[in-house]
Amino acid sequence: MKNIATSIVLAALAAGLCAVQAGEITGKITLKGTAPKERDITPLKEDPTCGKLHPGPVPTTRFYVVGAAGELADVVVSLEGVSGKSKGEAAAPAVMDQKTCLYVPQILAVQTGQKITVKNSDPVMHNVHAQPATTGNKEENKVQMPNSEDLNFSFAKPEEFVKFKCDVHPWMFAWVSVFDHPYFAVSKADGTFKISDVPPGKYTLKAIHRKAGAATQEIEVKDGAPTTVTLALDAK
Amino acid sequence: MLSDSAVNRARHWFAVLTAAATLGLILAGGLVTSHGVGMSVPDWPNTYGYNLFFFPISKWAGGIFYEHSHRLVASGVGLLTVILAIWLHGRAARPLLRWGGGLLSGAGLGLWGVMPGRWSDAVVVLAVGVAGLAASVVWSGGEPAPKWLRRLGILAVVAVIAQGVLGGLRVTQIRDELGIFHAALAQAFFCLMCAIALFTSPWWAKRRPADTAAARCLAPCYVTASCLILAQLVLGATMRHQHAGLAIPDFPLAYGKVWPDTDPAAVERYNQRRMEIVAVRPITGFQIELQMAHRLLATVVVAAVFFCAWQTFARLGRNNLWSVLTLGWAGLISLQVILGAVTIWSDKAADIATAHVFVGALSLALGSLICIVSIRTALDIMKVKAAFDAAREAPDQPPGPRISAAN
16 A cells, blocks of 8 residues: 555656656747738639628738738747657647638648548538648548538648648638647747647757748757747748 | 431531530630639549539539539530441441440449439430430431541540540549640540541542642641640640649749749749749749740740741742641641730639630641641652652553642
């Protein structure tokens, strides 16, 4: 009985030690310069069915989602040189929706093996066509009727920006970055991001945006201490 | 009962109709790739689980409209091609119609009985069978075409089936490369249908163009220009089926230069600056070089076709069938160059890009017909020359039918 109690105490201490050791990386991404003008998605507006879902002005592309002070959203931030630590199969599914004939969100990041659930909230039929380029990741093209069951996708190999598209409505596209570790995040509308449970150590942090390109920064995560990063990407 | 000559004339016009329908099919296929909706119907030969002919019109939304229409037109062209191949066999095809129609009707009824869930497939098979049986009753067919022409008809049926399977596999296997072969075979098939229409014409059977001696000299010129057009169309198909949109967005310069940079950094820059509104693949250096090759080859094609027209005018004068044909050919090529430029300036507007495919197909088909007639003329002249040589070497032989060297 005494041995069991000792074991429980030791295990609790070890778990506590680990929890203390894991660090957190937080930060903000901004855009330097003026973002190019987004383009009107006229085919969407002209489509007899999808056009009705946008009674207001013509929707535009969403490449540069920039705040008033230059905060840049949809930037994929990740640690480089870390691999083989994917817990994707146990992770909660990442959700992507088809709303008003657009993908929401347009940028997503997942782990290898993690389920990507695609919903259809539209009153129209879509097809979800995943177009990975890496050997080992399967290209799939699935039909999704209105109010039908969610579709699920997953990828076995890491790959940057796997394109998802709808061939029925060619203006609908999104990208999913796949990592074989859990140390990544996508910047929010205010440009902030957070990567949790990072083991202490020195890393290269990479921030990549579909159009503004990439930037890296050397960082060090210390025992339990938060690490703050600020990165700026150039408008192209 | 119609006379054989009337039936043969009708057969010729049916071949013209089939060729025209094939051109319409190329147009429909061009619209599919121009709108980037080739994968909007992910299954084949069914459409979203429905038999092709029973897919509800209410579901023809977005890109499905173009892809499904393309499949329907393709089915129509397939049917016309089969009818033409049968018709080329003349009255001898009546038993084939009777037995084939009977078999298909039986198969349709059998399918309906055994698998009631597939009633729509059964209806299609049954309808074709009954149509075959009905045709066998009223079939006169006319006299059979020559054996080589009948074989061409069978080749056309094989080609149209292969084309359908290629298109289907491109969808089900999700392979862009198959799309390139699909597009190239479409051009070859259109030329074949135009050739059959020419071979079934009364003009082909009777008339010979004048000034054949001059035409003979021009045959290699026509063949070279047509081969260049074919190569250009294959290049164009390769570009279209990369699904990367415009690899170079400006013309006549390319990214502001005579020859654009294609190093990885430059290509990354091009992709970053591109604000695409439809889902196109990222541009690669290879695609940029491919478009530059397409532009360079376009200048060579223009030079070759205009050289053909100039030589034809110089040798045969302006009031000559050859001169008119080559002038029309040069006109088509000029239009094609303009459409190519407008395709770029309009950021690859679907209608313009499709018109570019359409005129390209017409240019190749016209070139092929000019080649066929000029080669035939050259062969006729060789026969005439051989007959003269034989007559000169054996002056004591009784004279055979006289053939004028001028004809």
